[in-house]
Amino acid sequence: MTKQEAMSKMCEKAAMQPFRTHEYRNIGKEEDKQKFIHTLTAQGRFSDLGDSPDDAVQALQRLAFLSEDYHWKLGIDWPEGLKSIVLSAAKYYCKIEADREDMGASRFHQSIFRFPVASLNLFFMLYPDMERGEAKPKQYPLEAGARREILRVAYQTFSLPVRNDETDKNPVSVERFQKHVWWIGGNALTYRPVLYTALAFKSIDMMQVIAQVAACSICAVSQAVIEDAFWQEGICADGFGWGHGKQAYNSGYPTDGLNEALNILSYIVGTPFEDVLEYADFSKLISYIRGITWSAYGSFSAPMQTRNIFLRDKSKKKTMDELAVHMAEYLANYFSAYLTEEERREVDMLLERKLSLEMTCRDGLYKGVRYFWNNDDLIKKNKGFYFYVNMASSRCDGVEFADIMADKRNYYTADGSYTVLVSGKEYEDVMGTWQVAHLPGVTERFIPNSELLTETNWHGYRSKFNFAAGVSIGENGLCGFIYEKDEIREPDGAGVIRKEFTVEMCGIQAYKSYFIIEDTIYCLGAGICDIHPEHGREVHTTVNNTLLCNDTEPVEKDGYVFIENDKILYGIRKQENSKICITKEKRKTAWEDLNYMNEGEKEEEYPVFEIIVDHGENPQNASYEYFMCINHKKYENVMVLENSKRLQAVSKNDFSVVEGVFFDSEKTLKMKDIEITVSQPCALLLQQEEDGYRIAVCDAEQKPELKEVIVTVIREGHDKQEVVIKMPDGLFRGKQGEGFYSYSKKRNEL
Template sequence: MITDKKIKNIMLVFSAIPCALQCWAQDAERKFAYDNYVKYSTQAMTVKDAQKEAAIKKYREGFNKTPYRYAQLNEVKMSSRECLGLLGDYGQFTDLAQQETKIADEKMLISKYTPQSDVIAKVVSEAMNRLWKIADAYRRGELNESDVLADKYLKAIIRYSNLETGRNNAAPRFHASCFLIPTAAVNTYFSLLKQMDEVEAGKSNDPLLKDACLKLKEVALQCWTQPLRNDSTDRNVVQIERFRNHVWWVGGNALAYRSLLPTAFMYKSIPMIDLLSEVCQRGISQASQATYHESFWIEGFTADGAGWGHGKQCLIWGYPIDGGNNALNMLVMLQGSPWEKKLTQENKETLINFFRGSNWYDYKGYAPPCLDRGSSVYVKSSSTIPSLGLANSLMKNWKFSFTGTEQNEIEQFIREANAKDINMLQFASGLYNGTRWFFNNDDLIKKNPNYHIMVNMASNRCDGIESAINFADCYNFFNNDGLTLFQRNGTEYRKIYGGWDVTASPGVTAREGMDKIKPVTNWRGYNSKFNFAGAATSGGENAVAGFVFEKMNASDRDDVNDKGNNKGENESIYGVQVHKAYFIQGDYLVALGAGVNNLRPGLEGTIRTTIDQTAKESEVAVLENGSWQKAKPGIPSFFDKGKPVWVKQQDKFAYTVLPKYSKTAYYTYETKTTDWLKMNKANSAVKDLPAAVDILRLWIDHGREVKNDTYGYVVYCGKDDPSAALPFAVLQNDTLIQAVKSSDGNLCQAVFYKGNTKLDRQGVKLSVSDPCIVQLELINKEYVVSVQDPLMRTDLKQITITLGNKSFVFELPQGKLTGKPVVQKLNF
């Protein structure tokens, strides 16, 4: 029970706030944090809820015994006694003195610029981690109480806390201020829980200890306050809107890296804990393009089974998983307490949908190199799919929240994930295998035990993949431009990235010139100026996709709040326009391009469409005169006496071009010297990087002064040889329609870029009411039609398809499923 005496004691603590903190609180930019410090600490202490108050005491003892995010302490390489030995009488680490002098001399505390702010962050992070190391050694009985109560130690807490809180907020204070430093502060506090309790109970007369207690709280609170959002939530951080509608406060950035829960218990704040339990439960939900502004989080798990991070980037292995995992972890920590939550039906559906969807982005233990800012880091061996941790958590802590059928599915997913080969073949096509369109992420994927195909398209709806010069990929410029990846073992691209020509990314139409681009930091990547991107599939062996492409910097969109400073960089990557379509018919992929235009012919470099740039792992052969011959070195043409040839790599994939649409095409295999650090500085931590790699590259050359050009090529993915005659015919390839039908007439696929358009070629009469993607299949003597709206219009409720003289109406999915293909069986 909270008594008046307790309230009086805590107010005595507040009355002991030192002048430095009072001055800090007078700063208009920082006053909100101080106000909330007082408001929510006193509010928690006056809430008459004996059950929650008793639980808070137990949790505080728990954080003393089990530190939070304990792995961060590994960053301190010195022992606790070595750290203590570096402390001077005034609480300064002697080896940091020179850096502190520079901070003072150059007036970095009042600087509005990020580089200067980062200098302060580095010093404070190192110091606060050392102080935590000392306190943790005391907690574990390795140091005496006299060590951590020494004046120089308490002065150090005050000193480096003041250095942190004295920084200017004009430059956003991100990683260190909201993740690293608060974690060190809150763990230092709980390592000294006995002393902190005495201060807060008014039983300590040590002014340095009182000040140190307040400073640790002040700094820990930054996981709730930093970086500023510059909106109303900065004045009241304990509200649901604080954790919504901002890239820094949703998904992994909201829950995974901040020490929110221990800070709430540090403050004994019931409102804070109440809020976190709600955020964790509501955060396990689905975002989508159509419900973007109504979704609880604007990123995280997406309704198509994938995920978003740092905006609408398909970063499913980072922020969405981190956010989901830590939401579950906190809910597990709160089990058996007054804040316990049950998994809702939406929580369960979201997680199962994510297991099904995430599986497509993993092949035999390898992720395709286009899903995060570490795509060009050399990968030596396979690993388990990252979503396995979520599945394990559910079966350990929430198993009986699911039905028996759901448990069986998740447990089988766990077994196959541990084997690094997820197929789940007994499930219906389109769930774990077959073909699938990720309508929130512009991705078409085919997956089976023999091969994996991914077509990573772009629209104005989605962001590209971010780059970051100093610690991540430097050249994520073409990942979403129709990047088309063919994998049989999962290593075809990751093992050669150090020798890649980024401007020759597979499936991409771009201006050549790796030497003309330079790395940039771009948090939103690159997407298309156009909004047209879609695919139709019933989930089986076949699928069709198409999009309209002209590159733009995704940071230029109005709704971006982390634009960066890369505007105007790398002009050579812009100014190429094309309509690109993909037709998967069994083991064949047909790629068509139309309206290929160089909008900036004054820039150097020919325009080319790369068919593939893959690891050369076996002999390259060419099919000439009916037999396979060893390919010649150099840069041979794809044509022999005017006729296209097949080029294949043994046990891999076979390639050819369509001469009607591709006039000039080449292939080559070569050994290239690598520069892994150029691609990503994180490769410096990888041992035994290959100094050279063998690469097979195939491409179509459009020339420099290209206007309204086309292309067409075929990739055969089967394990035998491609058929002597192509088993399909191209019906049309222009900027109105791109269409292909199978030779037996059982499959017809078309991309309609405009509404009220009719396809009338080679016996196929098909018209549509609106722009759409259509696939017509004859399956088990039934016609199955898949239709998709590539514009994802929320106001479009139905599309009418006319086959011959008969019209059919397709009711489109609505709400969060807007953009998903609709599948119907037709009776003629």
């Protein structure tokens, strides 16, 4: 088979069914099709539309929508004269778009997504007519004219928007699909229908380029190699994904881009284009399949990884398990030969069981505790409960939001916010009642939604500090970070800086950490300061803001306030200069106020359970300490060793598990008969084994020059031991390293 023969076969395959139909089907309902037909004049114009680009794209979407009923493979005859009118209309409205002179940033969504998707669907629905127009243009001038204008619009998927760099001279190049947010991830291969453009043109050069881009996209990126990585979005070395910059975006840009990459590569299997598969690293895709399953619990996706956190209608969204299974199906059906035997078994098991929690792989792959070091996320997931905390650092972008099309006020999701779930349904409805400054886990100046400006910010908000770290061993793990919202405004992909925002959100600083010891989650915070007291307002730490499941009363004991809800026992330590506020009441949702696409959503009341630690106005060096325990008695086995802005640490009462965040490496962690110091700011976990402690360490600042962390252990009656733990380098810089402290000094490193 020659490459040209392969192009023809692939083109026929693509012509069998429409693609990305949601892009044009939302133009109307089924009963609107006849109305659209009646408004089409004999000259191929919609009588109720003009000739503006906005009207032209609507016209092409209508044409694609009504033409579905007469797709060539259905064998249904067109009503007399209608096909000729549709071809005339396609030619006319495509020419309006293709003749536009502006080639800059404004030619984005419409020109490379909506116009080409509608036009190319028309091309393939009318595929035999397009073939006739190509083969015999003089005999079929209408078909040839429509084909010519459709292809002009389709070519925009390669040519627009102009980048003002060398790739503008040769848009059909691999380099075109690199180094720009508009040309990588889902923007590159999925929403921009380049595969269907290449097939419509039957262009070997186009197909060679997009096949290589698709193969090269199946690789990994991290902070350490971002300048040299093929894509600056996509699969992260830690197993999560980046999209629209360095933000966790597992359910959007990276997953959409990878799914289309796999679709493109499935077309070339068994063809002369297949040699590009050598560029694909399918082991990284396996890592990503595992990773994305951690970002959700059943049907509930943790609300820290999309600009549509507050989108009410999620009925058409796939769960993360479904997305993982979908990618696994591609691997099993097309790329099994590129997997190891162990990877094939894992893929088969996932396809058989469909649910990640049913997987029987070793802990840390689909359940247990994991820290995602490229995304500042710590997660515990098992059949009993789910905990996902999203921190912030200067290394990662925050979660984006867009009042012009998505969430209007999603400002605090990268500030140490978390979800803690038992049933998986706790936040589904009550999220609509949230004041966004009261997301679970955050410490913020309280500003009600009504006083927060809506805005669009494609980078979200990050912390000013290059400090975030986490480690895990089995069912235990911890993380910590230094929080202060960075108010610097950055240009978006079009170079626009959006300057309007609520500056009062900024100016709160806190040292925050989260510790998981079996079924107990301990949350510590210290050094809470209002850097800009002129902004006023009280500063709150939100313990939880969830569905009220049972009406229990708080109990005070041993300096704590205890209360139970939804099988979780909360214990909040009473502190000077702060108040513990527990609210149980019905609250009404405000979905329309939270997300642009929620217009018309029904607003209802739900019972809400909320716990707030109120630090008052202008706190200086305030703190908090609380726990959430799934197995109610387990909390008694955990104690706080220190809670300061230099060190935050907890342990089991018998010191079999010790966890600490060293914000200051000069600080000493003191236990019963042991003192521990570290050579670098880090997260540290010690877990007792038969003859000593297994140690996990993560460099909090991910310094390129750091090769090792030295953990020094001074045990009463024993010689001082220095455990030298090598830090992973290159792609895996930031990942935890491990060592061993031996009571008998027989081993000191894993």
